[in-house]
Every structure is written in C-alpha cells, then in structure tokens.
Amino acid sequence: MARSHPSLTCGFYAYWSGVPVDGVEFFLREGRDILGFPTHDGLTCLWVGRSNSDRSTYRADIEASYLAALDPVLLERVKRGRRETPFKGTHRLPNFYRDCAGPGWALVGDAAYHRDPLTGMGIVDAFLGAELLAHAIHEGLLGDLDSALAGYREALRDKTGAVFEYTLMSPR
Numbered sequence: 192m193a194r195s196h197p198s199l200t201c202g203f204y205a206y207w208s209g210v211p212v213d214g215v216e217f218f219l220r221e222g223r224d225i226l227g228f229p230t231h232d233g234l235t236c237l238w239v240g241r242s243n244s245d246r247s248t249y250r251a252d253i254e255a256s257y258l259a260a261l262d263p264v265l266l267e268r269v270k271r272g273r274r275e276t277p278f279k280g281t282h283r284l285p286n287f288y289r290d291c292a293g294p295g296w297a298l299v300g301d302a303a304y305h306r307d308p309l310t311g312m313g314i315v316d317a318f319l320g321a322e323l324l325a326h327a328i329h330e331g332l333l334g335d336l337d338s339a340l341a342g343y344r345e346a347l348r349d350k351t352g353a354v355f356e357y358t359l360m361s362p363r
C-alpha cells in the first residue's frame with residue numbers, strides 16, 4: 192500500500208575549492224544539517240539543509256542563510272576557500288512508499304521508497320532493495336514470479352520500515 196509524508200527539510204549545496212575536510216564531516220544541529228565531503232578535482236561538496244518550514248527565508252538569500260548555518264569550525268575553512276559552482280538545491284524530498292511491484296514489474300531504489308536524506312540511508316536502501324529484488328526474481332523464475340514479486344514488496348517494507356519511521360521522527 193502506498194504511503195506518503197511531505198518534505199521535512201530543504202537545502203542547497205555547492206562545490207568549494209580550498210576547503211579541506213577530514214573524510215565525510217556531518218554536523219546535525221537544531222533546524223539544520225551540514226554535510227561536507229571531498230569530491231572530484233580536489234573540490235569539497237558542502238550541503239546545508241534546513242527545516243522545510245525555513246524554506247522561504249533560506250531561498251530569499253541563499254548564500255547568507257547557507258553561511259550562517261555553518262558550524263563555526265567549518266565556516267572558518269569556508270572563508271579561506273572559494274565557491275566554484277552556483278548553489279543548487281531542493282525542497283522536494285518527500286517521504287513515501289510506492290506500490291513497488293506487480294505482475295511482471297517492480298520498482299527499486301528511490302522509485303520504490305524515498306525518505307528525507309537527513310538520515311543518509313538512500314544508497315544503502317537502494318542496494319538493499321536491489322538485492323531483495325534479485326533474490327525474488329531468482330526464486331520467481333524457479334516457480335511463481337508474481338508471488339515472488341509480491342514477497343519482494345513485503346520484504347522491502349519490512350526491512351526499511353524502521354529507517355522510514357526514524358527519519359520521520361528526526362529533529363529538524
């Protein structure tokens with residue numbers, strides 16, 4: 192059965208040069224989450240998420256809101272670096288389960304099940320779903336494919352339900 196909740200957060204990211212990070216750095220603060228990680232060409236990607244209720248303030252002056260939300264230790268580094276890209280962002284981060292399988296078809300990854308990126312579980316769950324579906328197809332091709340796909344739908348709910356509920360409860 193499908194289920195959905197609106198976006199909890201919104202946010203913008205940009206790529207920076209001259210902003211070193213120690214692997215992945217994650218700061219979770221009341222009303223904001225900040226994620227920094229190294230990416231291509233020696234750049235650092237910095238994401239600043241805010242509660243979705245702050246969306247209009249954030250969008251009114253993206254750069255000022257983004258910088259104001261940074262943790263002081265990170266802000267110091269950002270001031271010494273340079274922003275290499277425009278800000279990109281979204282407020283469309285819904286939380287939903289779709290009906291993800293039927294006779295002869297199935298959905299995986301974000302298409303099947305999406306939750307706010309705040310809990311950082313999307314890639315893990317996408318791999319989990321792919322693995323569950325691969326097992327279901329293997330079983331189904333040996334017997335009843337439709338019921339194996341229905342089993343996949345149940346298994347995905349079962350194994351991701353806790354993360355979905357946890358995401359909905361996350362501070363924001």
Ligand SMILES: Cc1cc2nc3c(=O)[nH]c(=O)nc-3n(C[C@H](O)[C@H](O)[C@H](O)COP(=O)(O)OP(=O)(O)OC[C@H]3O[C@@H](n4cnc5c(N)ncnc54)[C@H](O)[C@@H]3O)c2cc1C
Pocket residue numbers: 238299300301302308311312313314315317
């Ligand atoms: C801001 C943000 C931060 C995140 N942080 C994390 C994190 O820290 N950890 C984590 O685990 N997850 C994180 N996620 C979630 C994660 O990125 C997704 O859950 C994951 O990428 C889903 O994988 P997917 O294969 O289902 O979809 P995608 O990775 O979106 O892949 C779908 C692909 O299909 C392509 N496509 C779309 N339509 C068509 C078409 N018609 N024809 C052909 N190709 C098409 C798209 O271009 C895309 O390449 C984050 C997401 C966001 C938005």
